[in-house]
Amino acid sequence: MSDENKNPANETETPEAGAETEGADTQRAEAEAPADPIEALKAELAAMKDKALRAVAEAENVRRRADKERADTLKYASAGLAKELLPVVDNLRRAVDSVPEADREANDVLKNLLVGVEMTEKMLLDAFGKSGILKIDPLDEKFNYAEHQAIQEVPGTGKPGGTVVQVLQSGYKLHDRLLRPAMVLVAKADPAAPPEDPEKVDTSA
Known part of the structure; x- marks a missing residue:
């Protein structure tokens, strides 16, 4: 069979296929794009704030326990x-x-x-x-x-x-x-x- 008898439709990309390819490329580009630096900084700041609050709470608990032990020692010293x-x-x-x-x-x-x-x-x-x-x-x-x-x-x-x-x-x-x-x-x-x-x-x- 000669090349003239080939169906041209097989060699031409349809509009629907082009749209799907373009959408996939866009999603891939978004996935590969770096995260918003402002949001990343906010998340890091929130994590650091949480750690700081936990450290302060733990220090306060240690101080209270020490105060109670010291008070009990004085209270029952005799x-x-x-x-x-x-x-x-x-x-x-x-x-x-x-x-x-x-x-x-x-x-x-x-x-x-x-x-x-x-x-x-x-x-x-x-x-x-x-x-x-x-x-x-x-x-x-x-x-x-x-x-x-x-x-x-x-x-x-x-x-x-x-x-x-x-x-x-x-x-x-x-x-x-x-x-x-x-x-x-x-x-x-x-x-x-x-x-x-x-x-x-x-x-x-």
Whole structure:
């Protein structure tokens, strides 16, 4: 077949094909074109700002933790000394309680000696109070697991169950931190007794 019989349409690009080629070239050019430098700078600035804010927040958290640790150290600095002095306070009180009132009144020397012991005890407790060391003496109070240590339940006391009926050894706490629980005897609940706070039921209806 001669070249004259070839279809000219096969050699001529159609308008539609030209448009598709031009569109593809445009997309490729846009993809290869560099990003807008202003937008790139904005993104970089935003990232740097975020990092700076995070660093500031972390530094503030570290400062707050350090301040709290420093405050706690000062607040509870006397805990060790207080624990060492608690037996001293106990012995002063035992010395006073060990002398019958009749013997105390009958002997002026002994009476004056005990007055001195009581004054020493009071001065020590006052010093404790100024340092935030508080005495726990829960007689007739409801038993508190956080501050009391029950040694025994006592039946037949006539008091509601769980009431402290005797303090064997006073407890102490430094601000809100327990140094030593109070050792106590607790009233045993009477099964035959009505509840301490019985629920009132309206039966009038």
